[in-house]
Amino acid sequence: MTLEKKRPSPPLGVKGRWWTEKRKNAFSGYLFILPFFLLFAVFGLFPILFSFQLAFFKWDGLNEKVFVGWENFQLILNDALFWKSLYNTFLIGIMGTLPQLIVALVLASALNSRMVRYRHLFRVAYFLPFVTSIVAVSVIFSIIFSSNPAGLANVLLSWVGISPIHWDTSEWGVKIAISVMVFWRWVGYNTIIYLAGLQSIPRELYEAAKIDGASVLQQWRHITLPMLKPVVIFTVFLSTIGSLQLFTEPLVFMGRNLREEGMTVVLYLYRDAFNQFAFGTASATAVVLFIIIAAFSVLNVLLANRIGKGGGL
Amino acid sequence: MKAATRIGLKTGLYLVLSVGAVLSLFPFYWMFIMSTQPNHVFNQVPPALLPGKELISNFMNVLVNIDFFQAMLNSLIVSLSITVGVLFFCSLAGFAFAKLHFPGKRFLFFFILMTMMIPPQLGLIPQYYIMTQLGWINELKAVIVPGLIHAFGIFWMRQYIKETIPDEMIEAAKIDGCSNFRIYWNIVVPSTLPAFATLGIIAFMGAWNDFLWPLTVLKDPSAQTIQVAIRTLYDAYVKDYGMIVSGTFWATVPLIVVFLAFNKLFISSLTEGSVKS
Numbered sequence: 001m002t003l004e005k006k007r008p009s010p011p012l013g014v015k016g017r018w019w020t021e022k023r024k025n026a027f028s029g030y031l032f033i034l035p036f037f038l039l040f041a042v043f044g045l046f047p048i049l050f051s052f053q054l055a056f057f058k059w060d061g062l063n064e065k066v067f068v069g070w071e072n073f074q075l076i077l078n079d080a081l082f083w084k085s086l087y088n089t090f091l092i093g094i095m096g097t098l099p100q101l102i103v104a105l106v107l108a109s110a111l112n113s114r115m116v117r118y119r120h121l122f123r124v125a126y127f128l129p130f131v132t133s134i135v136a137v138s139v140i141f142s143i144i145f146s147s148n149p150a151g152l153a154n155v156l157l158s159w160v161g162i163s164p165i166h167w168d169t170s171e172w173g174v175k176i177a178i179s180v181m182v183f184w185r186w187v188g189y190n191t192i193i194y195l196a197g198l199q200s201i202p203r204e205l206y207e208a209a210k211i212d213g214a215s216v217l218q219q220w221r222h223i224t225l226p227m228l229k230p231v232v233i234f235t236v237f238l239s240t241i242g243s244l245q246l247f248t249e250p251l252v253f254m255g256r257n258l259r260e261e262g263m264t265v266v267l268y269l270y271r272d273a274f275n276q277f278a279f280g281t282a283s284a285t286a287v288v289l290f291i292i293i294a295a296f297s298v299l300n301v302l303l304a305n306r307i308g309k310g311g312g313l
Numbered sequence: 314m315k316a317a318t319r320i321g322l323k324t325g326l327y328l329v330l331s332v333g334a335v336l337s338l339f340p341f342y343w344m345f346i347m348s349t350q351p352n353h354v355f356n357q358v359p360p361a362l363l364p365g366k367e368l369i370s371n372f373m374n375v376l377v378n379i380d381f382f383q384a385m386l387n388s389l390i391v392s393l394s395i396t397v398g399v400l401f402f403c404s405l406a407g408f409a410f411a412k413l414h415f416p417g418k419r420f421l422f423f424f425i426l427m428t429m430m431i432p433p434q435l436g437l438i439p440q441y442y443i444m445t446q447l448g449w450i451n452e453l454k455a456v457i458v459p460g461l462i463h464a465f466g467i468f469w470m471r472q473y474i475k476e477t478i479p480d481e482m483i484e485a486a487k488i489d490g491c492s493n494f495r496i497y498w499n500i501v502v503p504s505t506l507p508a509f510a511t512l513g514i515i516a517f518m519g520a521w522n523d524f525l526w527p528l529t530v531l532k533d534p535s536a537q538t539i540q541v542a543i544r545t546l547y548d549a550y551v552k553d554y555g556m557i558v559s560g561t562f563w564a565t566v567p568l569i570v571v572f573l574a575f576n577k578l579f580i581s582s583l584t585e586g587s588v589k590s
């Protein structure tokens with residue numbers, strides 16, 4: 001590229017003055033982003049607006065829609081099963097997520113130690129569950145948590161003298177089994193994320209602290225924890241949103257009889273819509289779920305900002 | 314540190330990590346074992362921990378119950394189409410947001426980012442209704458078309474293109490008379506291949522493992538993806554566990570092979586972004 005060529009830059013409008021470089025750029029710009037907006041309009045925006053509308057109608061998908069006002073919301077808010085599904089979603093979410101993040105932090109710290117070799121092999125081993133599909137995970141764990149005394153989980157329990165548990169029908173059995181699936185599939189992913197976070201902390205910080213006489217615990221408290229905070233916030237955020245959308249694990253685990261012990265909000269919505277064709281109440285559930293998720297997102301952002309500014313946990 | 318504490322610490326670390334690795338890998342091993350066992354072994358205490366002889370016959374039973382190869386093919390068609398679409402459309406849009414100037418750009422980009430916050434279940438029912446109206450139920454395009462582009466991909470490609478391609482390079486190409494699309498095709502695409510690899514993996518995995526939407530729109534067995542097909546296998550009235558696990562196992566093997574072959578790329582792809590942001 002020579003300078004002579006570069007000089008006469010403005011009059012590029014070959015087709016005349018109207019078709020300027022600026023217009024040309026704007027045209028290609030809009031054209032290149034158009035596919036997203038087209039698809040979003042049809043399969044994103046319209047369905048969302050329609051969902052909000054449907055929430056106020058009674059509709060089975062075939063006959064005329066009938067306006068019912070807030071009735072759908074009253075119906076679900078008065079339905080014990082809805083509250084049960086909300087309770088289950090939160091409980092399973094916490095049981096599957098909280099221990100998982102703690103274990104991931106421990107594993108990542110161990111993996112980050114300079115004494116450990118074969119780090120790469122461990123990473124591969126931990127990451128494999130995350131690559132596997134949720135359906136496969138659910139099938140395998142459903143068989144591990146079979147109610148049969150010969151199911152693997154029950155066999156392990158029998159070794160410590162606990163009698164077989166009816167994993168598919170007992171209040172806690174279902175929840176524990178589903179939480180374990182969530183735990184197993186995600187713990188490695190979070191470990192790797194934490195490890196990447198730990199490795200991005202400059203070694204010099206620790207060396208400087210050591211020279212100043214800081215103990216290992218003090219180093220962890222004053223260097224590792226604050227530096228890792230954004231990554232931890234990211235994983236908590238992701239896990240919270242993921243938990244609220246729990247669906248595949250309970251669906252596969254419970255099979256055809258969707259018992260209330262494992263009912264989650266998305267499952268409740270799905271069952272309403274596609275087993276009972278109550279699209280109105282299902283849409284009302286979707287709207288409520290949307291509000292809950294939005295509230296949690298805002299809460300997460302606020303907390304993240306506060307923690308980010310405040311310095312200490 | 315004293316030598317003794319050092320050895321103690323080292324042993325402790327390896328112990329923790331190894332227990333973690335065993336727990337992480339055991340279900341895979343067990344899945345393989347169970348796919349080789351006859352059904353009655355599932356009622357046996359202690360459970361079998363070594364392979365049996367039913368590897369082939371269990372898989373034959375899978376073939377009786379579901380159209381395994383058709384389902385795998387469906388999954389492959391869906392996932393590859395979505396991957397190609399996501400790569401093309403997201404990089405094109407990412408290029409526009411990174412390097413072209415047009416009114417409202419900032420607002421439109423912000424808007425796209427905001428769409429990432431919407432839970433996918435919210436529009437599920439109307440989406441299903443749209444598909445019935447279009448007559449796309451039981452057709453793979455019902456899964457492919459809505460998946461062709463997504464906000465994260467645009468965000469990802471924009472960041473990468475912004476950082477790696479100098480503005481001067483684009484200017485120079487323009488002076489040489491390149492159209493914006495030629496700049497995209499001849500300069501942007503070849504110089505952002507690592508970003509393509511990362512986004513490609515994310516898109517492919519997401520599409521391959523997707524469940525809720527394919528379950529909703531692909532009812533006919535011949536149109537089902539492998540995830541939906543496996544679930545029907547598990548849902549059968551008479552449970553032949555050897556057969557169920559066999560189907561699950563063979564559906565998982567290809568993914569494991571691909572993962573092991575490209576594990577470095579996989580791991581960095583799926584962790585990148587989370588640590589940076």
